[in-house]
Structure formats: C-alpha cells, structure tokens
Amino acid sequence: MGTTAKALSLLDHFSRARPAIGLSELARLAGHSKATCYRLMGELIDHGLAEQVPGGTDYRIGPAVLRLASLREAAVPMRDAALPVVQRLAVAVGETAHVSHLVAGRLVTLAFAYGAPSGMQVLMEDADVLPFHATSSGQAVLAFLPHARVDAILAGPLGAATPATLRDPDVVRARIAATRARGWASTEDTFESDVSSLAVPLFDAAGQVLGAMAVAAPSTRMKQAARGPILRRLVAAAAEVMGAWGGQAPAELIALWRGIERDQG
C-alpha cells in the first residue's frame, strides 16, 4: 500500500458518530504505529485536510475539504442537480427519497429529502455509507455493475456484521439477477426493521453505474397497492437526474422502465 493511500485512509475513520479521534486511538483503528499516524496526520494538517481541535490534541477533518467540495460542485454539480429532483419526488410520494453515489467502492448518500414536514418518515443523514447487501440502493447498483467489481465489493469488509444468509454468494447473486431482470430493487425489513424501500440504478454517459435513487417508507405504508405509483414516480425522477447528469441507462433497462410506466398508467 502506498504512503498516500495510508494517509487518506486515516480520514475514513472519521464519521458523524466519531468526529474527533486521538492519536493513540487512530493508530489502533488504522493498524499503524503512533509515529506513522503522527507523521501522516501532520501532512494532512499542513494541507488543511485535517486539524487538531483547538485547545485539545484530538484530530478531526480539516477546513480544506470545504474548498475542494465547492470546486467539485462548481465543476460537476451532481448534488445540485439531484437535490431538487429528490425533493419533488419525496413530496410526490409522501416518503423519504434519496440519491446515493458510488465513490471509491462505497455507496454514499449524496442527497435526500423527506416527503412530509411531520409525521412518521424514514430518517437519513448526508454522507452516510450504505451497505450494499441490505439496501435496495445497494442491490440496484450491484445488479448493473460488471461482475469483477461485484466480486471485489462482496469480498470487501461489507459483511462483517451481516447475517450469514445475506452473505451467502449464491443468495446475493440470485437477488442481483432478479433485480437486473425486472429493472428495480426492493428490500423489506433488511436494513432496518419495518422499513421497506424501492430503488433504481443511475448511469453515466458511458452506461456505467454511478449510484442509485430510492424511496424508503415504513413497511406498513409500503403495501403492494402503493408500490406501483411510487415506482413510476421513482423511475421518472431517476430519468430526470440522469438527464441532468448527462447519463444514459442501458437500452434494455429503458425498455423495462417503459413497461413500468405503462402499468396502471
């Protein structure tokens, strides 16, 4: 592993639940020596990607990421383009909607919106990492990813805390095949109890999977009758986002989606 990769992977240990980490703990988490972490964090700090909390010694993510994110969105406004669409989708179906983005082998929440200002809704947070095996978004992505990348992801550390039944490669592959055949993914009570969701994949201009768009609802409201309208609106919203991103779904998927739109037209 390269030195730069080590340094950058240190940043992966920070999250909403763990916004600041001390040197010894970080060394333990990363599996490096304290000296190594100290030097690497020093380099990250020099460039503002990390900083020490004022008045303390813990480390946290630095302010330079704001500048980079601003430049990224100025160059490639994916979030800007997706957010209004998920907002309209959420309101239209009355449930939580979100778009996730496949980045460096992880599925990250890019934008989300709630369908109602009050009442019961599935809660989310930006920048969350979604497990592939237990979310409809993850399945939608896996279903349209090249086999090699699917294998790489399934071989990764995703399933350490996953029930064996879901980790079984045959089971996973069967779910993936079914998802690819019908053009959309669904889960019931797998990621979280009493939560059901529907998802469709999103593609770039070359037909590569970029992420997914999904609607998540309490299982009590996601009845069979409710799925048709939600799915149709979800497909339309996905097409809109892909249009804004300059993406293009594979021809076979477009045909499947046309069929969905016709159902109960």
Added chain:
Amino acid sequence: MGTTAKALSLLDHFSRARPAIGLSELARLAGHSKATCYRLMGELIDHGLAEQVPGGTDYRIGPAVLRLASLREAAVPMRDAALPVVQRLAVAVGETAHVSHLVAGRLVTLAFAYGAPSGMQVLMEDADVLPFHATSSGQAVLAFLPHARVDAILAGPLGAATPATLRDPDVVRARIAATRARGWASTEDTFESDVSSLAVPLFDAAGQVLGAMAVAAPSTRMKQAARGPILRRLVAAAAEVMGAWGGQAPAELIALWRGIERDQG
C-alpha cells in the same frame, strides 16, 4: 517534502478556471515527472479524491470531497453559522459581504452574500483564494497573526504578480501596524480598480486568528460618510459570527470595537 504532501499539492492546481488537467500538464505544473504524477493521482483516485473525466483522460477533483465536506460541516458548522450572518449584513449595508477562512496558510472565501438582487455589486465566488497583501481581509488577518506566521506568509509565493511597493516588507509592516492599532482594515482600489472594502479579523476560542469578515463596495459608494454605519454593522456581525463559532476577540480589540459602536451611535 513528504510523498503525501506531494500528492495533496496536486489538488491545489485545480480551480474554477481550471477544473480538469491532463497528465503531462499536471506534471509540468507540479514540477514532478509524469510517472510520479500518474502514481500519485492513482492513489487519490482510489480514495475518490480525484477522478478521470468519463470518456477522457483528464483528471479532476473527485466525489469523495463532498462526503468529507459534509462530515466537516456536521462536526464544525462554520459555514452554516456564518452564512445567515453575512446575508443579513449584506442586505443591511446594501453591499457585498463575505467571510474568509485561514486554512493551510491561505485565505479562502467561506461564505458571501450580495446586498441587492440587482444593480452594481462587487462579485465574488466561493472557495476563491484571496491575496493577503491586496485585500482588507488579508490585512485584517495579518495584523493579528503572530510575527512568525506573518513572515512565513510574506515569504511565500503570494506576491509574484504584486507591485513592488506593496511587497516592500516595511510598507507591509506599516500597514499591518496601523490596522492593528485601529482594529479594522481597509483597501481602496488595490485588489480591483474602483473597489473599496472594510474588514475585521475573526478569532477562535484561544484568541487565534481564524479569518476575516469584510464588506466590499464600489469606491464611488464607499465614501467617508458611508464608512461609519458600515463599520458598525460589520463589527456587530463579526461579533455574532465569533459567538456562533465559540470564538473570542482579544480584549484590546474588543475595546477598540466598543469605541466604533459609540461613534455616531
């Protein structure tokens, strides 16, 4: 220089004006060999901090920075806290207002707002890097920075395109001393012709300079009579932002600002 520092400094060559760069050009800009840049960019790409533009070979900033920025703002909501304040300030004075942040030795625009939806206003962009010597924000920061850091900054590459008169260390130090003595900085036609601005520094809880808040206006409107009201509102807004950030101005500066508030009460 460490390997990680080299890799991260590659990201510094991307900007709004230059959102994508090819391998050879990047190697030329960074002063490394193509092989080195290729490897370093590869490591950045593995972590999503960079990516190759789909369908091409140029490199650009990657999507992982969005996740990091989201985590940063969740942990330390500096921009969230500053934005509404600058928006109110801009409307109150009818001119462009902005907050800049000192990160890794550079002064970066963190948030800004225009004072009117139409008519003549000083334009800005997020994530811009401000030159220390030619902006009121830069002078406000330099005036309250430890001498050692001032020297480090003035020795940096900031002044390559700067008129000699402004680069003269004695001149710079005189301006800094004057700014410190009165508690606020101002410029007229230095950064851009016909633009005048007023700025005050911002501090963290330990009394370290974090950045600056400023109001920029066309010189024709920034007359002597207009400065009093603008300065008073600027000081009040700066205090509000520092409160939200958990910061604290040095006692001597607070005294100076009290005097400003009393003038033409």
Added chain:
DNA sequence: ACCGTTGGTTCATTATACGAACCGAACAGC
C-alpha cells in the same frame, strides 16, 4: 510519412517512510 505531443509503463537507484523504544505529562487507585 513525419514530427510533436499525448497518456501510460518499466526498472535500477535512492530517498523516504517505518516502528520499536523512548520521553515527560497527566491521571487513577491506593
């Protein structure tokens, strides 16, 4: 067909990163 440029790759040389051991400080239990 030529020339200059591009993105990408190879490999022997060398500079860089590494971690065990160490330090002083802070803190808890006794």
Added chain:
DNA sequence: GCTGTTCGGTTCGTATAATGAACCAACGGT
C-alpha cells in the same frame, strides 16, 4: 506521595516504497 497506565509526541537505524529517465503506442496536425 507512590505506582502503574495512558496519553501525545520524538528519536534513529533499518527497510521499504518513491523516484524519474527512458521507453511505448496512439493521436493530430502539416
């Protein structure tokens, strides 16, 4: 006050990983 543990940070000889000149093949203009 003493002891043991943990903390953030530092040192230094060793070993690993980074380096860039030279080299491809491919593309575009003349």
